[in-house]
Amino acid sequence: MQPDHTVSVDDAVHLLVMIGDLSMGQPTDQSIRTARLAERIALADGAGRAGCAHARLVALLRWSGCTANAPGFATLLGDDVGGRDAMLRHALPPGHPLNFATVAPLARIHCEVAGDIAGMLGLPAEVEAGLRHVWEWHDGSGTPQGLRAPAIPAVVYVTSLSGDLEILARTRGLDDALHMIRAWGGSKYPAALAELAARHAAGWLAELDAPACPADEPLLTRQVPLMLIADMIELKLPWLTGYSRRVAELAQRAAALAGLAPEQQRCLGRAALIHGIGRVAVPNTVWERAGKLGSADWEAVHLVPYWTARAGTQVPALRAEAALASHVYERLDGSGYFRNLDAEALAMPQRLLAAAGAHAALCAARPWRAACGEDEAARILADEARAGRFDADAVALVVNAAGGQAPAAPARKGVLSEREIEVLKRISLGDSNKEAARVMQISPSTVRTHIESIFRKLECSTRAAATLKGLTLGLI
Structure with missing residues (x-):
């Protein structure tokens, strides 16, 4: 894989924002709105420019560990996406199994991964600390460490309060939201901060709903690996670990064999790394179901590439890659999704990506089946090509790419035995x-x-x- 699959920190953050919102069952602007509220709360509380920027970043990235504990929430609530949405709205049904004992291990996973991601992005130490403690409560009843003031970073309170205000005002109405926020004053966050937010909440929310919000200032332009996004997505389903990396490798090598231009090869590799964005919007129970999917399940699955395409609207620098990535499940006979395109609308890059994705999937174990060998995968794809669903040339190129010499593994430097x-x-x-x-x-x-x-x-x-x-x- 070429070493230039990087994006700016700003673009990486906004990809993580969309992934987090989808994972938590939220609108794709939820974290952006929360971040704007967090800046206003921090400023009203006396924070300086740096403090407001830290509040914004923690609010944007507070869901960045949510793919890592999705398996735990799926086990606990049945639906890791809808269940967490209900949790955030305080609308879980009576008798649900969510309590401090059951959620604490999941919060620990979330906070550790979110903090690690902040470190990998090179964000300020204050942001990383805020993410590592984002579920702590002022009175010590939070998780994962049960810290209490003053050991909890102030940005945690601002982030928690802004998230509650955005979600509850949107789903329950402003009066109920302010009633709940005031009730949590002194326990979840300082009472004075809750009262401060309550006094200004109506005006702040109105500003968010105005036709034009002030433009967000850019974050860092330093480049970070796009593979981090792929890896974070695949924490949702551990059996997917490394899948997008493999698709990218196959697609790029096949594109080189096909003689595509270097820029097309690069776009294919980058598209493969982000093609799974929309997958996080579908509950784990759907992905791991051994039997035939029902119509409702298929409706959710069919939206996966749609959400991936939408990533291009949030991160314009990846618009071409997101558009290409959203074609991974299209088929030449029109039986694919989400656009139901046919051969006339699918060029070689789309055909290669579809074949690479299918080959990599067949050669990896899934909860309901063992991995196929490369010969068996080649046979299955050849049969699919003869049936008119895959391009025969694209399949041959991907099979040849899979049989080629693997790139040298990076030096392990003795970190582990x-x-x-x-x-x-x-x-x-x-x-x-x-x-x-x-x-x-x-x-x-x-x-x-x-x-x-x-x-x-x-x-x-x-x-x-x-x-x-x-x-x-x-x-x-």
Whole structure:
């Protein structure tokens, strides 16, 4: 893969914003609106320019760990997307299993991954600290550490309050929102801050709804790897780990074999890395269902490439890549989605991306089936091409690309032992200690010992954070 698959920090943040909003079942402008409220609250509370900027960034990125704990919320609530939306609106049904004991481990995963992402983006230490403590409460009843004032960064209160104000005013009305915010004053955030926000809330919200909001100031223009976005998306479904990287590798190599221009090759690789954005809007239970999907499930799945296309409207610098990425599920006979395009509308880049995505998927294990070998994947795709769904030339190019010599792996620099890397690969795919032990033919206690060593060496405490760091370091 070419080394120039990078984006500015500003673009990375806005991709993460959209992914976070979709993951939490929110409108795609929810975090942007919350960030604008956070700036206003911070300014009214006496924060300077830097403090307001930190509040904005924490509010924008407060959902950036939400793909990492999606499996836990799916187990807890059944629907990780709709369930978290109901949680934010305080509309969960009576008797639901969400309580401090059940949510604390999920909050720990979320905060660790969000903080790590801030570090990888090179954001200020104050932003990283805010994200690592974003679920703490003023009175010590929050998570993940149960901190209380003054140990909690002030930006946490501003972010929490702005998020509550935006969501509750939109879903329950301003009067109910202010009643709830005042009731949480002194527990969730300082009472004085809650009262300050309540006094100005109507005016601030009206400004957000005005035809033209003031333009947001740009963040950092420093470049960061686009692969970070792909890796963060795939934390939602551990068995997808590394999938988009593989699609990008196949698509680019096939494009080179096809003689496409270097810029087209680059666009294909970048499109492959972001093609999964819309996947986060669909509950994990849909993705992991072994049986036939129902009509409602298919309706949600058909919107996946639509949401990916929408990313181009939020991040204009990736408009071409997002548009190309949204064609990954189109088929030559018009049976694909979401546009139901046919052969006349699909050029070679779209055809290569579709074939690369299908090949990479077939060659990876899924909860409902084992991985196909490369020969079997080639046969299946050839059959699909003969049936008119894939381009035969594109399939041949992708199969040839898959059979070519793999690019050299990055130097591991002795961060982990080979055995620890093997364990990390297993847990990154969602294996339990027992499952990893069975595959590796060692005892579960030995796996546990290796995991403890991995956590210590990678300076993390959750499997999701270890997976993200392992991918970033080239260990898996």
